[in-house]
Amino acid sequence: MYESGEDYLEAILILKNKNGFVRSVDIAKHLGFSKPSVSRAMSILEKDGYIEFGLGNMINLTEKGSEKAEDIYSRHRLLTKFLVKITQIPEEQAEKNACRIEHVVDSEVIEGIKKWMNAQ
Numbered sequence: 198m199y200e201s202g203e204d205y206l207e208a209i210l211i212l213k214n215k216n217g218f219v220r221s222v223d224i225a226k227h228l229g230f231s232k233p234s235v236s237r238a239m240s241i242l243e244k245d246g247y248i249e250f251g252l253g254n255m256i257n258l259t260e261k262g263s264e265k266a267e268d269i270y271s272r273h274r275l276l277t278k279f280l281v282k283i284t285q286i287p288e289e290q291a292e293k294n295a296c297r298i299e300h301v302v303d304s305e306v307i308e309g310i311k312k313w314m315n316a317q
Contacts, residue, residue, distance in 0.1 A: 198245075200300040203269045204228065205238050206247060209258055210266035219256040272299040272307055279310050282317070 208227050212219045225235045239256065242248045247262030258266055276295035281288055 198265070201238065202242060202245075202247075203265070203300055204296075205235075205242060206258070206262055206266040207269045207273065209248065209256055210263070210270055213258070220254065221256065224256070269299060272302070275307065275310060275314065276302070279314060282314070 205224065205228070208224050209219050212223050212227055216223065221232060221235045221239055224230070224239075225232045228235075239248060239250075242262065243250065246259055247265060249257050249259055251257050273292075273295050276298050277288065277292045280286060280291035280294055284291070286294075
């Protein structure tokens with residue numbers, strides 16, 4: 198999956214947890230993307246089995262989509278905390294960097310960071 202697809206899944210999870218529902222317009226606002234871009238991405242995610250549309254075109258994560266979104270968001274939170282701890286940079290700065298790193302870091306690195314953070 199491409200980085201942008203992961204960003205969309207993460208945004209859907211965050212918005213669902215925050216608002217209880219997700220619409221394309223909410224995703225566009227959250228990510229700062231155009232509505233046509235979001236619409237195109239949603240059709241790809243639906244075709245790939247990550248989301249489905251419910252009543253009123255509400256967007257729901259499938260089981261596959263939920264697992265992927267939870268994994269991405271978990272990496273994001275872990276990396277943010279890790280960067281704050283080791284660099285003492287502000288959380289906002291750490292979060293921006295974590296967002297870029299979360300898409301390319303190996304699972305072995307994530308496991309190593311988890312172990313290190315749990316030992317602290």
